[in-house]
Amino acid sequence: MTHSDADLVVLAQAGDAGALGVLLARHEAGMRAVALSLLGYGPDAEDAVQDAMVVAVRRIGEVRDPAAVAPWLRTIVRNNARMTLRGPRPVPVAEPEWFTPPSTTPTPEEALDRTALRDWVWHAVGQLSESDRLVTLLRYFSDASSYEQIAAVCGVPVGTVRSRLSHARRALAGGLRTSSASAYADSTAADDARWREGRDMIDTAMRGDFDRVVREHWWPDAEMIVPGGRRGGRDLAVRGMNGDLEAGVRQRLRNVVSSGNVLIWETDLLSPPDDPEHCPPAALWLQQLYQGRVWRFTLFHPLPARV
Known part of the structure; x- marks a missing residue:
């Protein structure tokens, strides 16, 4: 039929x-x-x-x-x-008259x-x-x-x-x-676990203990990359985070996306009140994993969406 x-x-x-x-x-x-x-x-x-x-x-x-x-x-x-x-521009989202708009714009x-x-x-x-x-x-x-x-x-x-x-x-x-009517694994539990893990790590970093996060979750020879900028290892990541904290910058986890050995965190960067232009508004943490630990970390600051 x-x-x-x-x-x-x-x-x-x-x-x-x-x-x-x-x-x-x-x-x-x-x-x-x-x-x-x-x-x-x-x-x-x-x-x-x-x-x-x-x-x-x-x-x-x-x-x-x-x-x-x-x-x-x-x-x-x-x-x-x-x-x-x-x-x-960012990925488009069509809004013709035939769909029901959500009360707020979803990610x-x-x-x-x-x-x-x-x-x-x-x-x-x-x-x-x-x-x-x-x-x-x-x-x-x-x-x-x-x-x-x-x-x-x-x-x-x-x-x-x-x-x-x-x-x-x-x-x-x-x-x-x-595709057929096959059953697929429920992804909700895994996503919830990634969110909890991300929040715990960011909270730990904001308390000034990012070094512990890196020791526990990164390989000793892990590489850090800042596109168009610096490259280094775990020490570079820790120094960068500590420098931001000393300058009064804070981060808030906004989005977590993961599949296989790819883990992405997106954070809001909150500049200190006396220096509101100190840092870009957001950061993307691309973490590539091997056996559950980070072997490559890329820090990127997305451009604001054009309007």
Whole structure:
């Protein structure tokens, strides 16, 4: 039996990844036509379509009129294309009339929390290679979401970022198309544990004992990288944190994203009242793990979103 668009949306909102895959395959040609009309033939048009598919996974639960899902998908692509024409910006989130807006703007992680597809998504992300998984987490679940910022964090050319993202999105889309009603591990407990761990470590650091955090959770030969700046080991990280504390800077954990051996913390940086411009407003901690301990730490300050 061939399901209608409305039927597929209802099934997808109930957690059926396969139904969402059928829906996206059905409307892929129309989505691509919109991208081509605005961007012409080339990688930007394909990026706009693939990004829209990932956005749809996150936001399918917000569609209020399931029968109107086709224009909803095309609107996402159109917004993606327009943002590409305007220049580098964070990942777009379409807001056409057919979806129910949340009372407050959610983070990508919070948006995913509200969908029944959450466990499927994290299972699928976990199946990616580590390099593809890293750019995917940065693109869709962090503030360092532009190609240029991802390239800086990863230390690779923008073209490599595009290639890895394209490969990852094809894998995710293929997984949707072949998915069945399989059961996937509940990711909530693992996420809760990562949040508790992150809060405990940041609290310990704010009390002036970041050295203990590093000793207990980093490998002795761990490397610290500041893109475009310093490189060093554990001592560099401890000196940097202690220097910030002495200057009156504090950090507050805002977001935690993890999959496999990739762990990302995003923090708000709070400058001292007498020097409000002392530091950037936010920091991204990229922690690459081996056997549960940090072997490489990258500290990055995302650029504020353009408006």
